[in-house]
Amino acid sequence: MTTTGEEHATALTGPWWWTRWRSALFDGSLALASAAECAAEGVPFARDAGIPLAAGLVFGLLAGSVLLIRRRWPIAVVLVAIAVTPAQMGFLMGIVGLYTLAACELPRRVIGALAGMSLFGTMIVTFVRVRQDMARGDFTLGDWFVPFAAVTTSLGLTAPPLLLGLYVGARRRLMESLRERADSLERELQLLAERAEERAEWARSEERTRIAREMHDVVAHRVSLMVVHAAALQAVARKDPEKAVKNAALVGDMGRQALTELREMLGVLRSGGEEQGRERRERVAAASVPLVAVGVAAAAAA
Incomplete structure (x- = not known):
């Protein structure tokens, strides 16, 4: 501070010690x-x-x-x-x-x-x-x-x-x-705003990770069913053509269901709706066929 209370950091635009x-x-x-x-x-x-x-x-x-x-x-x-x-x-x-x-x-x-x-x-x-x-x-x-x-x-x-x-x-x-x-x-x-932005980014990242994990679980479940039915289709293709046709139709339905569920999960990822994602997960879980039951059915068909 100067003797008149003005800061030295002030830009001097005047001559000598004057600021103006x-x-x-x-x-x-x-x-x-x-x-x-x-x-x-x-x-x-x-x-x-x-x-x-x-x-x-x-x-x-x-x-x-x-x-x-x-x-x-x-x-x-x-x-x-x-x-x-x-x-x-x-x-x-x-x-x-x-x-x-x-x-x-x-x-x-x-x-x-x-x-x-x-x-x-x-x-x-x-x-x-x-x-x-x-x-x-x-x-x-x-x-x-x-x-x-x-x-x-x-x-x-x-x-x-x-x-x-x-x-x-x-x-x-x-x-x-x-x-x-x-x-x-x-x-x-400004620091609080930066921290809030960091927390929001972290929350978005966590949400993306969770949705990606759920997408993997749902799609992997459907693809596993498709693999089982494809194996059953291969086993009965020569013995029973009618069952082979049914299994092929079932594989197609499961593929379409997998695509539908994938689109729904992508919609959740875009919108970020937690409640909507929960409802869709419950609907998918209710509509899913247990993998063990499908395996038993395929073995019986074989």
Whole structure:
């Protein structure tokens, strides 16, 4: 996972560490706005500090441009924002940096420590500035206003981006968890479907084997009867032509019955009807003549 909660496996279609060009353009716009703000605030800072205006302007531009790396190094952005707080610059950078920090996959103790540093830094700077303004007589209010302004300003600049970032980060992690669960469920369903298909194929194979075995039993029974009657026909062909004709007709009937039963069993094999196959097997068993009885009849005819 990256510092903003995005997976490294995501295809990078943007420049450098950005996943999309839209994100890069958005961060670039924020960095330009922050650089312009810090540059504008660097001019009065240079006057108060007694340094050249160009130095304050360049310092503000460089400090504000740090917002460009907020997705890659959010800790660095927050630290720079805290460092430039005494110069009264980098408000946009501090707000966006805290939001990015809270939304990323960093330990909560790190986020809390940096947020606390930003809170107390803003509170101290606001307290000092408001006290100086009141000392110069810019406005006259009670002594209560100084701590009130310091607390409300620091909380207003720290709490909203921090809470929003925590919410966005938690929502992103929840969506990723739900997506992973959905993918896992899809894989499990696919595996179950494959196993069900394997079981169905195994059941079909077993059914084919059973029907083939029954076909073999029925057809073998009929063919055995035909062999017995053919032997009897051969034995009585010369002695009793009439019996030979009867035995030949019986052999033909048995052959036709064998073909009929074979067609019926093939129909069962095609349809897979268990009940129909059971009924046909019972009908075949009822219509079959015992092999021993046929042998006795053939011996008697001989």
